[in-house]
Every structure is written in structure tokens, then in C-alpha cells.
Amino acid sequence: MTRWFSLAALLLVLGALHAAAVSTAQTVVSGNITSGPASDASVVAAVPNATAVSIIERQGGWYHVRLASGQDGWLPMTSIRFNSGTTGTTQSTDWSSLFQSGRSGASGSTATTGVRGLNTGDIANAKPDIKAVESLDKWQAKSKEAKEFAAAVPLKSNDKGYLPEVKP
Amino acid sequence: MKRFAAVAAGLLLAGMPLASSADIDIGGLFNSIKQAFKPATQDEEIAIGRDAAATLLGASKPIDQAAVQDYVNKVGLWIALQSDRPDLPWHFAVVDSDDIDAFAAPGGFVFVTRGLLLHLHSEAELAGVLGHEISHVVLKHHLNALQKAARMDLAGQAAKVGLASKGYDSDLDQELMDKVSNATRNLYSKGLDKDDELAADRMGVVLATRAGYDPYGLLAVLQTLEAADPKSSKMQLLMATHPAPADRIAALSAAMGAGNIDRFGKQPDVQDRFEDVMKELVATAKSKAPEASTKK
Numbered sequence: 423m424t425r426w427f428s429l430a431a432l433l434l435v436l437g438a439l440h441a442a443a444v445s446t447a448q449t450v451v452s453g454n455i456t457s458g459p460a461s462d463a464s465v466v467a468a469v470p471n472a473t474a475v476s477i478i479e480r481q482g483g484w485y486h487v488r489l490a491s492g493q494d495g496w497l498p499m500t501s502i503r504f505n506s507g508t509t510g511t512t513q514s515t516d517w518s519s520l521f522q523s524g525r526s527g528a529s530g531s532t533a534t535t536g537v538r539g540l541n542t543g544d545i546a547n548a549k550p551d552i553k554a555v556e557s558l559d560k561w562q563a564k565s566k567e568a569k570e571f572a573a574a575v576p577l578k579s580n581d582k583g584y585l586p587e588v589k590p
Numbered sequence: 591m592k593r594f595a596a597v598a599a600g601l602l603l604a605g606m607p608l609a610s611s612a613d614i615d616i617g618g619l620f621n622s623i624k625q626a627f628k629p630a631t632q633d634e635e636i637a638i639g640r641d642a643a644a645t646l647l648g649a650s651k652p653i654d655q656a657a658v659q660d661y662v663n664k665v666g667l668w669i670a671l672q673s674d675r676p677d678l679p680w681h682f683a684v685v686d687s688d689d690i691d692a693f694a695a696p697g698g699f700v701f702v703t704r705g706l707l708l709h710l711h712s713e714a715e716l717a718g719v720l721g722h723e724i725s726h727v728v729l730k731h732h733l734n735a736l737q738k739a740a741r742m743d744l745a746g747q748a749a750k751v752g753l754a755s756k757g758y759d760s761d762l763d764q765e766l767m768d769k770v771s772n773a774t775r776n777l778y779s780k781g782l783d784k785d786d787e788l789a790a791d792r793m794g795v796v797l798a799t800r801a802g803y804d805p806y807g808l809l810a811v812l813q814t815l816e817a818a819d820p821k822s823s824k825m826q827l828l829m830a831t832h833p834a835p836a837d838r839i840a841a842l843s844a845a846m847g848a849g850n851i852d853r854f855g856k857q858p859d860v861q862d863r864f865e866d867v868m869k870e871l872v873a874t875a876k877s878k879a880p881e882a883s884t885k886k
Contacts, residue, residue, distance in 0.1 A: 480806070484855075499806060504814070515868070521875045524873070540649060540650045542779040543779075544827075545779040546775050546776075548771075548775055550644035550767055551644050552640075552644045554644065555640055555643045557652060558681040558683055559681070561662075564667075565676075567667075568671060571665075576802075578857075579672060583796070585848070585849040586845065586848070
């Protein structure tokens with residue numbers, strides 16, 4: 423009974439947060455929003471630097487954004503910066519908050535229950551755990567499995583060359 | 591003659607700090623010089639990597655969720671297969687920390703914290719993160735830095751241990767472990783050179799692209815990190831060991847722009863499959879909750 427209740431509560435939270443996850447950002451350069459995710463798409467509106475936008479989705483190197491006026495269009499990815507405290511890109515769920523609320527239970531009272539840190543001090547004092555390394559073998563994938571896993575999407579491999587360093 | 595040799599050795603080793611020039615062991619020094627120029631074989635690299643990985647997992651254990659670990663291993667291996675080192679024994683794992691970070695160790699070990707995984711939005715973003723870590727292994731960044739930090743020839747030590755003794759019970763095993771472990775604690779709490787991180791960003795994007803993913807996943811992750819509070823305890827280790835996200839974004843987007851990566855922009859970001867795994871991770875959060883806080 424309790425378990426059913428927890429599950430129902432979790433599903434409610436999942437639904438609510440999924441709908442609520444909207445990210446806000448600001449432009450970091452002046453430019454134009456365009457009618458599509460391409461540099462040759464028609465211009466919808468000019469946007470000055472530091473314009474507030476909400477992010478609808480990302481497609482490749484472009485964000486679909488909405489202005490305060492309600493107008494929407496596309497901006498190159500690096501022409502915006504997410505506002506601090508947002509969860510980053512787009513339409514997606516805030517998994518981190520969901521995990522925390524799931525862990526602290528239906529009461530949701532202690533968000534920090536069982537939080538496990540990993541800071542420079544933890545690394546500097548780490549004691550080797552060989553058994554943990556050996557335990558990794560059971561999850562190791564075989565090439566054939568990885569290829570089938572990719573084919574299921576399908577993900578098609580290509581021979582894109584390496585990127586030389588370019589000074590920004 | 592001996593003195594001349596010592597001076598010559600000193601010049602050769604310029605840049606390698608020595609405790610005192612008064613007590614130089616000439617024979618040992620010459621061995622160090624020879625070995626410093628001898629690259630580790632793949633087997634030696636793997637032996638060193640296992641000890642480095644053991645040290646990292648000593649700080650944070652793999653999570654006990656097979657579905658999540660299997661998934662990360664399949665995504666990771668598929669990307670590693672696109673690299674110049676497809677035949678390493680690649681191992682991937684999500685580790686039990688709410689902080690945001692990822693690690694690579696020589697020989698093909700790649701670890702991602704649960705905290706970082708929960709801040710991602712698609713398989714393409716995960717591919718960008720794993721591509722970055724795989725690139726550190728391919729480029730031998732940690733292997734080289736560990737050897738330098740240990741001020742000794744770990745490869746020679748690893749060769750002595752040999753692959754026969756995997757039980758970690760011999761004195762030689764213990765000696766290698768002590769040396770690798772010390773160097774690991776030092777290196778992974780201070781971080782690699784900034785240029786190594788930027789190089790891993792560039793190669794990571796290419797590996798994810800070759801694997802057929804939307805190439806902009808890593809850039810999106812860096813934008814997420816840019817928006818995170820840099821003073822948050824969740825970001826402490828990452829910020830202490832990596833260039834600022836804004837600097838990485840500037841360097842990476844410049845290289846991606848010049849490299850015409852946009853023609854791969856319509857490759858899939860594979861959100862559905864990623865979300866199925868994340869739902870599973872979230873649904874088991876309660877039952878897998880740790881009994882007590884280990885936060886220091």
C-alpha cells in the first residue's frame with residue numbers, strides 16, 4: 423500500500439516537473455533570430471545583447487527560443503548563456519531534482535538525505551579498492567553488443583577528421 | 591667521469607625536480623633516463639590503469655544498478671570503437687556521488703558520477719562526456735602525467751609485476767599500487783594541464799560525431815555546467831581540476847566552427863532511450879538510498 427502510494431506520488435512529480443522544465447537564458451551577443459536552425463534561414467527579428475529568452479528546444483548547434491514578446495525563432499547555440507540556477511538545455515526533465523525527491527521519500531522533507539560528496543579531499547585520501555575494479559567486468563560490453571545497440575537507433579558511423587586547435 | 595655523467599644526466603632530466611643533487615644514484619639515474627623515454631606497453635598501461643582506477647573507486651563506488659551500468663558501457667564502447675584505440679579493454683561505470691564530475695584512467699577506465707548523469711538531457715550529451723574521457727585515454731594524458739608525478743618509471747615497475755599476478759598479493763603488486771595510488775591521489779585532486787582538457791574536448795566531439803550522434807552534446811553539457819553555481823560543493827572537484835566552462839566553450843566552439851562540424855548537426859541526439867534509463871535510475875532512488883550520509 424505504501425509502495426503504491428510512493429509510486430503514485432513519484433509519477434505525479436514526474437509529470438509535474440516534466441511540464442515545468444523551462445530554461446531561461448540571455449543572449450551574449452547581438453544578432454538575429456531566424457525562422458529555422460540554419461544560417462540561411464530568413465530573419466524573424468533582431469535581438470540585442472543581453473536579451474532574455476526562454477529555450478524551447480535544441481536542434482544541433484541551434485536553440486529554438488521565445489522572446490518576452492512571444493515571438494519565437496532560432497539562435498546559434500553559443501549566442502546564449504543559461505541563467506544561473508537553471509538546469510541547462512531545454513525541453514528535458516530535471517532528473518537531478520527527481521532523484522532527490524525520490525530518495526528523500528514521499529515526505530520530501532530532507533533533500534540532503536544520504537548525499538554523497540566527492541571533493542578534492544576525498545580523492546586525496548582515497549584508499550585503493552581492487553575488488554571494485556574487478557566488479558566492473560560484469561558490466562563490460564562486447565563489440566558486437568555495442569554495434570547492435572548503435573544499429574537500433576540507428577546511429578550511423580562516419581569518418582569525420584579530428585579538429586585542429588583554433589584560438590577563440 | 592662520474593661527475594661529468596651526473597651533470598649530463600642532470601641536463602637530460604632538466605625539468606624533473608630532484609630532492610638533492612648531492613645524493614644522486616648514478617646507476618639509478620641512468621635507468622630512469624632510459625625508462626623515461628621508453629613508452630609503456632599496452633599491458634603495462636593497463637596494469638597502471640587498474641591501480642589508478644582502484645584508487646578512484648576507493649573514493650566513490652560504482653552504483654549497483656546493472657541496467658544503468660550496461661547502458662553506459664554500450665554507449666561508451668560504441669564511441670571508443672571510433673577512436674584510434676578500439677581494442678583496449680574499455681570499462682565504463684557510473685559512480686555513487688551526487689557531485690558533478692567524470693574521470694578517465696589509463697588502459698580504458700571511464701567513470702561518470704551519478705550527479706553528472708542526472709544533469710544530462712540526452713544520449714548525445716552522454717556521448718560528448720564519454721568522448722571527452724575516452725580521448726584522455728587515447729591521448730595517454732593521465733598515463734604521462736602519472737609517470738611524471740611519480741618521478742619514476744611506472745611502466746618498468748608494471749613490467750616487473752607482469753600480467754600473471756592479478757591477485758594483488760605479491761610485494762611487487764603492492765609496490766606498484768603504492769606508487770600509482772600516491773600519484774593518482776595527487777594528479778586527480780589537482781587535474782591535468784589546461785591544454786590536455788581542451789584537446790580532449792575537441793577529440794571527444796569528433797568521436798561522438800563519428801559514432802553518429804548529434805555533435806553538439808558536449809557543448810550543451812558545458813553550457814549546463816556554465817549555468818551551475820561554481821561555488822556549489824557539487825562543482826568543487828570539477829572546478830578545481832578543469833578550466834572554467836566558459837573558456838572551454840569558447841575554445842571548443844571556435845574549433846567546431848572551423849572544422850565544419852555543422853554538416854553533422856542533424857544526427858540524432860537519442861533522447862528517448864536516455865530518458866528510459868534515467869526513469870529507471872530515478873525510480874530506484876528510494877530503494878537504493880544510502881543508509882547514512884558519508885558527506886564530510
